[in-house]
Amino acid sequence: MxxxxxxxxxxxxxxxxxxxxxxxxxxxxxxxxxxxxxxxxxxxxxxxxxxxxxxxxxxxxxxxxxxxxLEWGPCVTKPNKIICVGLNYRKHAEETNAPIPEYPILFNKFNNTLTGHLKSVAVPKVTEKLDYEAELVVVIGKKTKDVAKEKALEHVFGYACVNDLSARDLQLRTQQWLLGKTCDDFSPLGPYLVTADEVGNPNNLAMKTTVNGEVRQHSNTSDMIFYVDEIVSYISRHMTLVPGDIILTGTPEGVVLGLPPEQQVYLKPGDEVTIEIEKLGSLTNRFVAE
Structure with a gap:
């Protein structure tokens, strides 16, 4: 459904x-x-x-x-927690010259970042380096604490597309990434929340990002370093997950940050970004001046 x-x-x-x-x-x-x-x-x-x-x-x-x-809203409206996994695609870690993580790198976002399909997103005045990130979102469906990896997918309600927008100059200003990830509307989510039974294996889904019609990211969730079952199990060992919590599982290669400096052209007002994940639909947002 x-x-x-x-x-x-x-x-x-x-x-x-x-x-x-x-x-x-x-x-x-x-x-x-x-x-x-x-x-x-x-x-x-x-x-x-x-x-x-x-x-x-x-x-x-x-x-x-x-x-x-329709005027769209975020497909999950009131998550108790928004948990993100950084550097979770092997080729993305390589393109940013980051070491392959030994454990999932976790950070968080807040509900102020949620917006919907076709909503305009303002480019904040405080950044000059706004980047896109196509990501698979996991939506928790059961109270989950210390679940084994083999049982973890039974606790997933469904999946969705998200654009984990990132102000790179703010993100890398300090060792903590939060500031660059939590500006208003930095998590367009949707258009659909697709139940897990319709998706099947979450780690075999094609994904693509286009900016003004140009393909920038083209990958598959199979390139994840930590698969969805591992992520849910790992997080649940440290905190209790509840229905409606969402987990952003990382982005593949092809972000602006991963390009050579002379080729880096960050998002600006007038740009249109579409995130597409197999079985989950296409999420499109246009960027405007703040």
Whole structure:
């Protein structure tokens, strides 16, 4: 199942994607938001599927929305934690001349960074080096503490695309990366939250980034140093994960930072970036002046 968040009457609303369009969950008699579904897990998803089976989805029913008409929100709206893994693709570590990590490098972002598909993102005045990063997002579906790697994927609700925007001059100003990662709208997330059963193996997904139509990143999640099951297990040994927590699992090679200095052209107002991950759809944002 593909879940979406869209804006209706100024509020975030839940929808689910079908081939024929987006169903407004509230109009279908399901007064939930996406966090309700994540927290309800398989039982809530099954309830949604049963409800969909009984709907009149004709064009006259008024239940179907055209994707092109939506104002999108982040597909996960209120994560308790946003945890990120740095330098988790072998070729990305190599392009930035960083050693291959022995353990996952963890840092965090905050909810102020969340925004949706097709939302404009302001280039902050405080940076001159705004970079893109295509990443697979893992959405936790169960309370998870000290889970074995072999069981870790059973605790995943689903997956999504994210652009882990990074102000490199701020990120590298000190040894702590947080400042360069947490400006407003620095985590466009979506368009869909795709349940784990539709995705299958998360470490065999093609991924691509285009900037103004030019392909910049083209890789596969199989290049991760620490796979999704390892990441979830490792984090859960140190803290309790709860439904709705999201984990950004790192970016492949092809970021601006990895280019020779004379070729580094960072994002600027007017640029358009699309992040595409197999089975998860395409996430597009345009950049504007702050």
């Amino acid at each position: 593909k879940l979406v968040t869209f804006i209706k009457d100024g509020q975030q609303a839940l929808g689910f994607k079908l081939d024929s369009g987006i169903v407004d969950a509230a109009k279908a008699g399901l007064p939930w938001d996406v966090m309700d579904v994540i927290e309800g897990g398989a039982d809530k998803v099954a309830e949604l599927e049963r409800a969909i089976g009984g709907l009149d989805l004709s064009s006259e029913s008024g239940l179907l929305l055209d994707e092109a008409s």
